Amino acid sequence: MKRIVSLLIITLYLSSSLAAQEDKGEQPWSVNEATLVGAGGYNIKDSYLSPLKYTGWGLRILNERMKMTRLANYNVSRQQFINLDLAFTRNPAETASSFAGFADYSLGYHYHFLPDPNLKILTGASLKGLFGFIYNTRNGNNPASAKAEIDLNLSAMAIYRLQLKEYPVTLRYQVEIPLSGVMFSPHFGQSYYEIFNLGNNDGVVLFSSLHNKFGIRNYLTADFPVGNFTIRAGYLNSYYNTDVNGIQSHIVSHSFLIGFVKEFVSFGGKKLKKTNSYNSAYY
Template structure:
């Protein structure tokens, strides 16, 4: 009898351990993905092309993936965020226009502090990689300016979950501030022909900090269900600035976006390949 009792205790303990391990593994397979599209207002300045500010409309698309990891007892989440925008702007005199575009990719880790069942605060860091252009339609000598820069940014979020009747709502605020990085910029009065053809490239890559690149990206999102779908409304306040090589640039964007959110659970087939299966819980 003692042997049977000991065996039962061992099996119960083993079952609890296996269940806890399975829960930990399953938590890593939950993925939240969203795709949103938006329009808004932008203000662009690039003194390499002109001392005038240009204002107009901007279109933007964003795709985000967030999931938990096994790091630090499962308290670390990973965020993969990609966005691209294209704008058409004009100066105050209404006699010139510019096209501008930028692609931005963030990949970062956040530690989650669970304050209570409704509120979570997240803190961490992420890579911030950017590439784009500004094209002035009337400039003949230097009509375009390239935008290439990368940073390490501090990032924080606040996520609040609540219900209205039986409907689950999620509100979030996120802010990313670049701390250190590198930026490509011609010197004042220098052409791209001099840089890339003649090889006069001294000083065109600059180390950046908050002093010469004071920027911030802020995002507000609100998720709510509509029948079997989940809708996301978001507002992006994107401020990108720099002052290097006697040149000033800025892009101030206010964008309202709408799209869909999907909650996925990654399963594995016999060959070990991930298979996404939609779940309704968020």
């Protein structure tokens, strides 16, 4: 009799576990997308162009998408960033100016830990590609410096939901640090004409890691409802420093951002019509 009862309990447990897993997979996952615009201060130095630090302001546009994947029984999310920023800076004496523009795309995967019903801890890695330039209006022979790189980043995130007198607010902090990658850099004093026209390109594509490059991106956001919309306000701090081929680069930015968030399910037809609810990777 005891054996029969034990087998019955085990059978019921396995059935409920399978049903829960099936519901988790069948319940659709939404895409959390946010587009933000912002402005802030920039501090830029590139010794290929000038030994001085140039400071000023810049504009930024940021698009982010997050969605759960099937990996590890729907415990891993995918995050995509598209970032565009443009900065205008001047030297300390205000006798010369420079323009800088950067575009980067990153794709990351994070495993979700749920230590509390209102708290998510995410850890993982991301692959990031960046292309940009710094143009100095004072230089004649070498007026511009190009930036191109691909990095493998370590990434971690904490998302916390709280109620402020029945007003819901979702806070998020994310940090990313480049671990290793490849980057492009001319040698000090070497012109781009030598590299691309004369073929003197030895050592301009090199391995980067913590020994010659350090960077960190801190991203803090708050989501809150305003009428029928969800607003996301954020602060992004980016620090970037390299020392390669006799050239030191230093790019620091502080951006304050604001924009809209939307959640949507990326399928249609009969499956969508039968769906009354969805799971969110973010909230």
